[in-house]
Amino acid sequence: MEQSAWAALDGLDTGILLLTPDLRVSYANARWTEWHGAGLAPDVGVDTLVDGPEPVDAMRATAADGEPRPLSIVLRPAQADLRARRLYGSVRRGATGLVVEARAEVDDDRMALQDIARRLAEVNDMGEVLRTLCEIASRQCQASGAAVMRMTSGMAEVIVVSGDLLPARARCFEANGSLLEEALVRGEVVSEDNFSASGRPLMRAVPELSLGPVLAAPLRAHGDNLGVLAVTRSADALPFTQRERERLRVLADHASLAVHKSLLLQRAQSADRAKGRFLATMSHELRTPLTALAGYGELLADQVIGPMSETQLDVLDRMRSVTTRLSAMIEEILAFTSLEDGRETVRPSEFLLEDLVRAAAATVEALAREKSLALVVALPAASIRVTTDIDKAQQILVNLLGNAVKFTDRGEVRIVLHRAARSVRIEISDTGIGIPMDELPRLFRPFAQVDTGLTRRHGGTGLGLYISRRLATMLGGHIEVESTVGVGSRFSVVLPG
DSSP states (O other): OOHHHHHHHHTOSSEEEEEOTTSBEEEEOHHHHHHHTSOOOTTOBGGGTBSSSHHHHHHHHHHHHOOOEEEEEEEOOSSTTSOOEEEEEEEEEOSSSEEEEEEEGGGOHHHHHHHHHHHHHTOOSHHHHHHHHHHHHHHHTTOSEEEEEEEETTEEEEEEEEETTGGGTTOEEEOTTOHHHHHHHHTSOEEESOGGGSOOHHHHHOTTOOOOOEEEEEEEETTEEEEEEEEEOOTTSOOOOHHHHHHHHHHHHHHHHHHHHHHHHHHHHHHHHHHHHHHHHHHHHHHHHHHHHHHHHHHHHTTSSSOOOHHHHHHHHHHHHHHHHHHHHHHHHHHHHHHHTTOOOOOOEEEEHHHHHHHHHHHHHHHHHHTTOEEEEEOOSSOOEEEEOHHHHHHHHHHHHHHHHHTOSSSEEEEEEEEOSSEEEEEEEEOSOOOOGGGGGGTTSTTOOSSOSTTOSOOSOSOHHHHHHHHHHHTTOEEEEEEETTTEEEEEEEEEO
């Protein structure tokens, strides 16, 4: 066969394998070499290349009777760390032996990319994203090693590695003259056919590496250079094909978005932690002088230091109200930071639920009286005994009752206790301003308030409902809400009974 004909066979997406009548390889095109991970040696028995007897039995039968047969082949990889390929095709008798035509299960690049997108979308941790990326790149490009590297201030750093590149883990080298720099400058996939002999900076930094062909693709997203994805083969392996170069390019394009998303998430989480630490520190610092201020106010109100007029006592009473409100806001922020840091634990105890309801109602009774609101408590005739964290349950009820009183100007706030088959339900309803339907989805978000803006009438941190829902979840329950603008709202706390 002429050289041009062999070249044409190498360019096919279909794998062409020619076998002698005794099932030894006489020719394998480039697709078989790609699937196997190395060239197929002439005269090698096909039974040493595939798993299971079925495909070999089918080939023997075709050699005997000349009938074409379908094939399902699991092709063994040339190296133990490569994945076996499943092939589908057929075998027929040719002029000098057998002809096996096959296509790989992963030849559908669209399905491969869908798998890549799914795998990368499943992880958010940056380290896990990069490890998954190296694994996928090695498999897709039939490589024996992979790495993600980045460049900062003229130096390059190996972040994550697998396979042949393990000796380079966490190593730094000069970026100038490196394949990493070349990929980032050119903005395309670059290659080196014999990396060990190239004299590149990474080889000078890690001379124990034994690498042959290397491909490097830039990781870029939204104008940012995130690094480089590289795949490698051993010193005696065949060069990467044009198809594999294209696969690495497409993979790097998809992966760049996943890496960028993980970076943004990491920065957001870091900012949240910093915000939480700031809030906790400032709240602790504010709580100390507020406690002292409240103590001095009590001394003055009790006239321990000396007699005070009615006007002075009235001013002190207003000061005490403001101090109590500030203290409550600080406690909410401290509770929020404690929940976010995972420092809250459930300490269950057994108690009567009606006692809890009465105690929560007593906490907001004075505020309801100031607004001339009726505070109605409806309890069942039979006592309800539950086992849960009484402090957290009370905090939930006080938060919901406080909100109900705060957002109600006339009418009543009602708290009703019900028992169901396997749960208890505490309903807190009001005749207040109500909540628009489109605001309900954001109601339980931290720092969210329905009446936002500089002119909002009602104060608060916007943490009460968020904290209440988190605490209810910790207790194995949940919070439900129904509301009509201008009519009122009903919040229901459902706890295991």
